[in-house]
Each structure stands twice: as structure tokens, then as C-alpha cells.
Amino acid sequence: MLIDTHCHLDAFEFDADRADVIESARASGVCAIVLPAVDRAGFGRVRAVCAGQSDLRFALGIHPLYIPAAQLSDIDALALELDDSDVIAVGEIGLDFFVTHIDPTLQEDYFVRQLGLARDFGLPVLLHVRRSQDRILKHLRAVFGRTGPGGIAHAFNGSRQQADEFIKLGFALGFGGAVTWARALNLRRLVTELPLDALVLETDSPDMPPEFAVGKRNEPANLPRIAQVIAGIRGVSEEALVRATGANALRVLPRLAGKAYSA
Secondary structure, eight states, X not given: OEEESOOOTTSGGGTTTHHHHHHHHHHTTEEEEEEEOOSHHHHHHHHHHHTTOTTEEEEEOOOGGGGGGOOHHHHHHHHHHTSSTTEEEEEEEEOOOSOSSSOHHHHHHHHXXXXXXXXXXXXXXXXXXXXXXXXXXXXXXXXXXXXOOOEEEETOOSOHHHHHHHHHTTEEEEEOGGGGSTTOHHHHHHHHHSOGGGEEEOOOTTSSOOGGXXXXXXXXXXXXXXXXXXXXXXXXXXXXXXXXHHHHHHHHSTTTTTSOOOO
16 A cells, blocks of 8 residues: 655645646555644644545644744644544654754744643654654653654654664654655665664655656655655565555554555
């Protein structure tokens, strides 16, 4: 089962042709797409895009890059939204220490509050982990102990040691178009060395285009070719990779598995 575990279909870049993009993804063999919100305004957008379409599912959260425009009342609003079985995860949440203009202490405050909601509602999380893996692991352990909420560390690009720690906490690691770039040596090493049951696929559309679509808007229809590249790097068949990563996505996002998807 080919699943795009991270795709921002609600983004304005898709406003002109969103329906066509979704149909193109389906025609390419993508069976399910997960849309994570990034701010309070996005809660309604992802719901609207997914409405009436069983292969589109959504997560709700406040992204670290959107925290400067957020208010603590947004956390209260998120709590109200999470009492809904259609929400499959809390996300996209996390920390971004690549940027320098957003107070890291403020980021951590919002992150910990959202982790608390994930704990209270029994939901997995979709994590943004740019240059912040160790700090995120610290907060996960503080909130959840050694079991962890499970979920996905999106766009993972840390060390093998960090990868193993996320896996111990029940996370799968998301890989997408960045792996297709020949210079992405660390990512290529990770997708070769990590256990197959730790990997999930994603596009992060409209961002992070693969090398074969450089300069273009990224789309979920690119996922089959991304899978093909990753399978080749790892030395397994594309079918085996798709089957395993699909099963992994359903495992770490249990509500996604609640729909009658078929491979």
C-alpha cells in the first residue's frame, strides 16, 4: 500500500487544481494521504480538503515555524478539536533549531503542551525535527516515559543513534524526495541501514521536491517514483518497499488503519 504520510494538500499552492492533484495521486497508485495542519487556521482547511474522501486523512497541530503568530488559546482550540475520531494524530508539531528568529524556549513550551494533549487523547504525533532531534527525544521521554506515543519523525535527517532512539519510542521515520538527491549521503545511508519496519514514505508536498522534479511544485503523485529510488538504494524490490512502508504507516497511525484500505 502506497501511503503519503505527510502532504500539505491544504496549502495555497494547490488552490487552483487541488482536485486534479488528488486524482493524479490516486491514478499513480497512492492509496492514502495524510494532511497535517500547521496552525489553527489550518484545522478547518485540512478538514475541508478531507471531507467525504476516505483516502485523505488529517492531523491537527501547531508547527514550530507558525508559533510566532500563535496564541495559547490555540492550544485550547486544539484540545477541543482532538475529541474527534477523524483526527488521526497530533501534528505537525515539534522543534526547529535551524531557524534563529523563533525563540527556542517558546517553541518548547508549545511543543510540550501539544505532547500533553497527545498523551491525554491517546494519539500518535507527527514530528518536525529539524536540527532538534535530541531535544525532542528529551521532551518525549519526559512526557511519555520510555514507551512514547508513537507516530512519525517527519523528514528525518539525524544520526543512526538518534534514529534508533526514535524507533525505541515507537516511531517510524519519514523519508521522501530529499533521498533522491545524489548528494544526500546521510539519508541514503539511513534508508539502507535502518530496519525496513522503521521506514515510511512521504512527499511533504508542495515542498521538498525530488531531484527528478527540481524547480517544480512537489505533488503526492511523485511518491511512486520516490519509492522506486529508495527501493533501488536499499536493494529491495519496489513492491517489497511499498508493502512494508504501507504496513508501517498503518501501525504507527492506528486510526489510518481503521479505514478499509486495500493494497
